[in-house]
Amino acid sequence: GINAEYGNMEEKSAKLLVRNVPFETTQSDLRNLFGAFGDVKHIRLPKKLAGTGKHRGFAFVEYSSQAEARVAFESTGDSTHLYGRRLVVEWAKEDATVEQMMSKTAEVFGEQPAVVKKKKSKKIEDIL
Numbered sequence: 001g002i003n004a005e006y007g008n009m010e011e012k013s014a015k016l017l018v019r020n021v022p023f024e025t026t027q028s029d030l031r032n033l034f035g036a037f038g039d040v041k042h043i044r045l046p047k048k049l050a051g052t053g054k055h056r057g058f059a060f061v062e063y064s065s066q067a068e069a070r071v072a073f074e075s076t077g078d079s080t081h082l083y084g085r086r087l088v089v090e091w092a093k094e095d096a097t098v099e100q101m102m103s104k105t106a107e108v109f110g111e112q113p114a115v116v117k118k119k120k121s122k123k124i125e126d127i128l
Contacts, residue, residue: 014041014069015062017092021045022083023054033082034061037075038068060092 018030027043034040042062045055063069069091076089 012066012070012091013062014064014066015060015092016069016073017058017090018061019058019088019090020085021055021057021059021087022085023057024083025055025059027059029082030059030061033080034072037063037072039064 016034018034021030025045027045030043030045031040034043040061041064042060044060044062046058048054048056061069061072063072073089073091076087078086078088080087080089
């Protein structure tokens with residue numbers, strides 16, 4: 001059946017996380033690119049600070065079905081470029097926050113995020 005064919009696909013959502021998005025990218029650019037792989041239900045391009053108009057360098061692309069998201073995920077791979085930058089496409093975790101995505105993007109690309117808000121401080125026992 002479908003589960004055997006796609007393995008543990010039921011654990012995946014219909015939402016993808018796209019990192020390393022060039023700052024000149026618009027929602028329309030993403031819709032055009034990812035719409036080629038299926039019916040895009042929603043695109044979210046989180047903004048930096050209110051009034052600056054700039055986004056944070058990542059986006060969430062949600063498809064109408066897991067199958068469409070899987071096609072997009074497999075089709076984009078490591079070779080999809082937008083405005084000269086290589087996009088990094090991953091499965092989005094449903095509970096991922098903007099701060100977590102900024103931190104992860106910074107780790108992968110060696111960039112310092114503009115603002116990182118810590119939710120809670122680490123205990124000494126966790127560090128040692």
